[in-house]
Every structure is written in C-alpha cells, then in structure tokens.
Amino acid sequence: MFQLKTTTSIAASREFTEDRIWLNGKEDDINHPRLQSCLREIRRLARKRRNSGSEDGISRILNDKVHICSINNFPTAAGLASSAAGYACLVYSLAKLYGVEGELSEIARQGSGSACRSMYGGFVQWLMGEREDGKDSLAQQVEVETHWPELRILILVASAEKKHVGSTAGMQTSVETSPLLKFRAESVVSGRMAEMIESIRKKDFESFGQLTMKDSNQFHATCLDTFPPIFYLNQVSQQIISLVHRYNTHYGQTKVAYSFDAGPNAVIFMLEPTVNEFVEVVKRSFPPASNGDL
Amino acid sequence: MFQLKTTTSIAASREFTEDRIWLNGKEDDINHPRLQSCLREIRRLARKRRNSGSEDGISRILNDKVHICSINNFPTAAGLASSAAGYACLVYSLAKLYGVEGELSEIARQGSGSACRSMYGGFVQWLMGEREDGKDSLAQQVEVETHWPELRILILVASAEKKHVGSTAGMQTSVETSPLLKFRAESVVSGRMAEMIESIRKKDFESFGQLTMKDSNQFHATCLDTFPPIFYLNQVSQQIISLVHRYNTHYGQTKVAYSFDAGPNAVIFMLEPTVNEFVEVVKRSFPPASNGDL
Structure with missing residues (x-):
C-alpha cells in the first residue's frame, strides 16, 4: 500500500524550440485542445500580472517554451481520476512557475472537469452552475483536510x-x-x-x-x-x-x-x-x- | 440448437396418498405456497364446474391425489423464465386433467407473475392493473403466433x-x-x-x-x-x-x-x-x- 500521487515537473528554457509533454515517461501530444487551453489560460494570467507591473521576474520566462513531465504512481485512464490529478497538478505547477496566484480551479476544469475539485484538499463539492458557458461550474471546499x-x-x-x-x-x-x-x-x-x-x-x-x-x-x-x-x-x-x-x-x-x-x-x-x-x-x-x- | 420447452405430466390416482411433484427428476416441495395456490384454484374451478352439472367425468378424480412431473430441456432458475414456463405448463395440464376451461392466466400468475403471459402464444403484454388485490393484473395477447x-x-x-x-x-x-x-x-x-x-x-x-x-x-x-x-x-x-x-x-x-x-x-x-x-x-x-x- 502506498499513497497515490501525481508528480509534475516543468522546465522553461529559451533553448527549447517548442512546448512538449511526457506522461509517465512517454511523449504525448502537446496540441491536445484541453492541454492547450490550460497552458494558454495560465500564460494569459501571467501576462496580465506582468503588465500590471506586480511581477518582473516572469518576463524572462514568459516567452520560453516549456517541457512538462508528469508521472502518476498509479494506473492511468483506469477510472482512478488520473486526468483530474494530472491536470490539477499541471495547473498548480504552471501557476507556480509563472507566479500566478488566485482562482485556478476554473482553469483546471478546462483540462478535466473533475480536476477543478482536485485543486483543493479535504472535502470538495463541484457546483453544477447555471450559466450556459459553464463559468459558474466551480469547485468549493466543504471541509478542510483536517476535518x-x-x-x-x-x-x-x-x-x-x-x-x-x-x-x-x-x-x-x-x-x-x-x-x-x-x-x-x-x-x-x-x-x-x-x-x-x-x-x-x-x-x-x-x-x-x-x-x-x-x-x-x-x-x-x-x-x-x-x-x-x-x-x-x-x-x-x-x-x-x-x-x-x-x-x-x-x-x-x-x-x-x-x-x-x-x-x-x-x-x-x-x-x-x-x-x-x-x-x-x-x-x-x-x-x-x-x-x-x- | 433446439427448441426450449417445458414438459409436464400429471397422473391422478386413488392409490396416491399425497400430492407430489418432481422437477427435472428430483422431488420438490409440493407445499410451496405458490404451487398450492395453483392446485387449489384449478380444483376449485373443477368443483364449481362439477356442481353446475356441466361435467360428470371429473367427479371420479377430483378427490384423487396427483403426481406431477415437470421437465425443462433448458437451465432452470438461470433467468430463462423456467418458472414462467413451468407454471404455465402446470396450470394448462391441470386444467386439461380436470376439464377446466376459460381464463387460466390469472391462476398461472399466482404461480409466477410472468407465467400469466406464457398462457398465450404470439406476442403478449402483461397489464399492470390498478386494483390493490392485483386481480386486474392480467396478460393480453397483442398479436397471434403467425403474425x-x-x-x-x-x-x-x-x-x-x-x-x-x-x-x-x-x-x-x-x-x-x-x-x-x-x-x-x-x-x-x-x-x-x-x-x-x-x-x-x-x-x-x-x-x-x-x-x-x-x-x-x-x-x-x-x-x-x-x-x-x-x-x-x-x-x-x-x-x-x-x-x-x-x-x-x-x-x-x-x-x-x-x-x-x-x-x-x-x-x-x-x-x-x-x-x-x-x-x-x-x-x-x-x-x-x-x-x-x-
């Protein structure tokens, strides 16, 4: 028995000629629309933050390409929420890299619906929302991890x-x-x-x-x-x-x-x-x- | 490939000391309430018919005990409607033995709900009915066998x-x-x-x-x-x-x-x-x- 987890490492470098991703050691398609959506959103928030002058350090890496490496220590695509874990971890790591803070659950949801829940610890509910565009379909923590x-x-x-x-x-x-x-x-x-x-x-x-x-x-x-x-x-x-x-x-x-x-x-x-x-x-x-x- | 069928034989004799039943060659419990219910109902109809004077021949066997032998040429209790087939065949055979005619579907239903359908050929629907006692929960032929x-x-x-x-x-x-x-x-x-x-x-x-x-x-x-x-x-x-x-x-x-x-x-x-x-x-x-x- 061991703890199930996803580990995601991201490197940004001006040496990289394109964004690339490896899942469990095997290169995967970086052009997947849901993946692109997460990358695009986080970078958009990072640019917004840079333009508002609150962060200088990230200007340097914002034009760099990234290499993403994601590893699950449990079976992938076997109904164990590997994509929720993967996208939550990816969005969290990208946000760290670019110094983006605040509400990330909505971005994670664009990767995998249930990933919006995985951005929180403890007990979380996923609100259905009422809007046609789904923007109010968000996760909400019900009780904290220590509850x-x-x-x-x-x-x-x-x-x-x-x-x-x-x-x-x-x-x-x-x-x-x-x-x-x-x-x-x-x-x-x-x-x-x-x-x-x-x-x-x-x-x-x-x-x-x-x-x-x-x-x-x-x-x-x-x-x-x-x-x-x-x-x-x-x-x-x-x-x-x-x-x-x-x-x-x-x-x-x-x-x-x-x-x-x-x-x-x-x-x-x-x-x-x-x-x-x-x-x-x-x-x-x-x-x-x-x-x-x- | 062969045709699925239930074959039921019934013998009545004054030599028999009790009603008995064999399913696929093995003696089974004649006192099963659903089985008793079918036997009782058919005998009641037979008595009614005798008392109204329309049938004399059956007086002789109405007090006899019966030995029932029922054989399926397909797996029993495996979701192939063996009890529907069994009860339909039993009720039909008992009715033949006692010279009972008319509506037997309601009696078969007391053996196994879906047996009420099996009293007809062709396409049959089972009406839910509305009465609390279920007496209007009957089968009805939708189309005949040759349709x-x-x-x-x-x-x-x-x-x-x-x-x-x-x-x-x-x-x-x-x-x-x-x-x-x-x-x-x-x-x-x-x-x-x-x-x-x-x-x-x-x-x-x-x-x-x-x-x-x-x-x-x-x-x-x-x-x-x-x-x-x-x-x-x-x-x-x-x-x-x-x-x-x-x-x-x-x-x-x-x-x-x-x-x-x-x-x-x-x-x-x-x-x-x-x-x-x-x-x-x-x-x-x-x-x-x-x-x-x-």
Whole structure:
C-alpha cells in the first residue's frame, strides 16, 4: 500500500524550440485542445500580472517554451481520476512557475472537469452552475483536510488496463441517451449532495458510507442505461461490492463503503480502526494469482 | 440448437396418498405456497364446474391425489423464465386433467407473475392493473403466433448456474430501494409499451430491436440501483452485448437485438435471413474452451 500521487515537473528554457509533454515517461501530444487551453489560460494570467507591473521576474520566462513531465504512481485512464490529478497538478505547477496566484480551479476544469475539485484538499463539492458557458461550474471546499482525520481511503486495482470508453465521452453519450441520467440529475443528485455534506459535517460514517455506495451504484446504473450501454464494473468489481456488503452485514453496520468512478477499480472508504482487518479480508478473498499459476 | 420447452405430466390416482411433484427428476416441495395456490384454484374451478352439472367425468378424480412431473430441456432458475414456463405448463395440464376451461392466466400468475403471459402464444403484454388485490393484473395477447413468421429467437447460455437472487425477491428489493425503478415504472414503461406494440404491429425490426435492447439495459440499470445492488449480467453477457452492437454497427442497422431477463443468459432476436451468419459470428467469438484447454 502506498499513497497515490501525481508528480509534475516543468522546465522553461529559451533553448527549447517548442512546448512538449511526457506522461509517465512517454511523449504525448502537446496540441491536445484541453492541454492547450490550460497552458494558454495560465500564460494569459501571467501576462496580465506582468503588465500590471506586480511581477518582473516572469518576463524572462514568459516567452520560453516549456517541457512538462508528469508521472502518476498509479494506473492511468483506469477510472482512478488520473486526468483530474494530472491536470490539477499541471495547473498548480504552471501557476507556480509563472507566479500566478488566485482562482485556478476554473482553469483546471478546462483540462478535466473533475480536476477543478482536485485543486483543493479535504472535502470538495463541484457546483453544477447555471450559466450556459459553464463559468459558474466551480469547485468549493466543504471541509478542510483536517476535518475527519480517522477517514481512510483504500484503492483496490481490479484492472490496470486503460478503459475502452473515456469518462468524458461516456458521460456525453449518457446525457444524450439515458432517461435515467436525466431523472438522476434533476431529481436525485441535489438532495443527496445536501445529505452527503451533512454526513461529512457530522462525521457520520454510517450515513456517509450508505450514500457513497448508493450513489456509486446509481452512477453505474445510468451507464448501463446509456445506449449503447457502458460497463465500467467488471467481475472483480462485482466481487468487491459483494465482499463489502457481506463484511458490513457481519458487523450489522456500515464499516466499509465502496465507490467506483469510470472504471473497475474500487475506492474503499473506512475509519482507521477498520483498515488492518479489512485489508486482511481483501487479501484472503483475492489471493495472489501467481501462487498457483507460476 | 433446439427448441426450449417445458414438459409436464400429471397422473391422478386413488392409490396416491399425497400430492407430489418432481422437477427435472428430483422431488420438490409440493407445499410451496405458490404451487398450492395453483392446485387449489384449478380444483376449485373443477368443483364449481362439477356442481353446475356441466361435467360428470371429473367427479371420479377430483378427490384423487396427483403426481406431477415437470421437465425443462433448458437451465432452470438461470433467468430463462423456467418458472414462467413451468407454471404455465402446470396450470394448462391441470386444467386439461380436470376439464377446466376459460381464463387460466390469472391462476398461472399466482404461480409466477410472468407465467400469466406464457398462457398465450404470439406476442403478449402483461397489464399492470390498478386494483390493490392485483386481480386486474392480467396478460393480453397483442398479436397471434403467425403474425411475424420471420422473427427468430436464439438463446445464448452464458451460465447455467442457478442465480443467487431469485427474480421475485430481487424485484421486491428493487421496488423498496431503487429510485430509478420508481421513475422507470411511472414515467418510462407505458410509453415504451405503446411503442413496442406499434413496432410489433408494423413488424418494424429496427424499432423493435432498439427498444428491446434499451429496455433490457434499463431493467438491469434498476437492478444496479437496488441496494444492495443486484448483478444479473456477467462478463460473458457484457461480451455478447458488445458483439451485438459491433454486428449492427457493421451493417449500419439493427439486425440483431439482445434482451436479458433476471440472469446472464442472452435472448437474441433477429429475422430469419440473419440467423446462420450471426450464429457463425457467435461461434467464432466464443470458441469452445475445450479446444485449447484439454
């Protein structure tokens, strides 16, 4: 077990002839529109700042090209929010480089929607907003990092394979084809958000866990209602879900909760005293395949 | 490939000391409330008929105990409507034995809800009804057997295992816990029923197929939205779904449609000219495991 993280290094130099990016050691397309959008926005803010005279040092590097190097220590494009982490880290690092301060969440959102949340620590909500141009679709911190120190998150990698359907494309198809998603967005989400914020405020794990699981399941239900249907959960995900329910039933309370984003990998929530036992249960339920096979 | 069927034989004799039933060669519990309900109802109708004087021959056997033998030539309790077929066949056979005529659909419904549909041939709808006691929840034939002679149904058995969650228990949990099921029942089903009847009337396979797939997916979405979630589809089911969509995309039209009931096994609809090719495609996509493994 280790901490999941993204590390991004950026170098600016007049020797560089073009902007370039490497993801996990492999060069990637710098011309990706979402990436360009982040670069452009941060540089625009930096220029604005320079022109207002508040910063001199950055003039030197503002015309330089950059080389960006981003590394995840966890599977990329496998439903573990690697692009949210990547874009949040990129926008934060670019802002540091150019001395830009202030509201970066909106810029990160242009890289990956959910990256706007990742600019904050602690518990964060993503406000839907009402404007056509989405400019009021921002993230807001609900509670700070130190609010619920006993809460632990465990990631179970059911498959490190890249997903067949990207989350953004998948969500667009769902919006276009799923009657259940429409109902969920209009009639379920806002009530659940209020309940969730309340559970977090009260540090009520029972209610937090139940809501987390129900909402994860409902998200995947809308994926199935999408046409053609999208399956993010695989057989191992299903086994993990069943294991969590059996574990909670055994204790007669919600000690552990799962959530799955756009992929088969489980995000497991629990309180600190439960960690060791649950990890042991997972290890016994999913013994290493190599023991028998090699 | 062969025809799926249930064969039920019933013997009545004054030598028998109790009612008994064998399912697929193994004795089962005759005291099952749903089974008792069917037996009681048919015998009640038979007595009524005898008392009204319209039938004499049955007096002799009405006090006899029966031995019932029911055999499916396809997997039981694997989401292939074995109980619907079984109860429909049982009620029909009992009615024959006791000389009962008329409306048997309501009696079959007491055995298994969906058995009420199986009392008719052709295309049948199950009316929800409005009465609290469910007496107006009946099946109605939409089109006769000969209406769409080119239509073919292929069953792909993804797993012959008995399901973990029975369909009736599963549906009850869904009704209690799934907000999406409530929405589906109130706002989606009736419109789709009307569309489906229209597609069948017009023998419009494109619309029939699309609707069939979307409705199957939405049913399974509500299973996932149930708490704890119910998974009827397995990895093979998902592969079949994906294969059908690729096949249709290749032809730029809906040539094949899938539907999954409360189990992983696929019910595939197509028109006669498509059968040979699609069966070939399935065989290539799912080669027998024994070729490589043994």
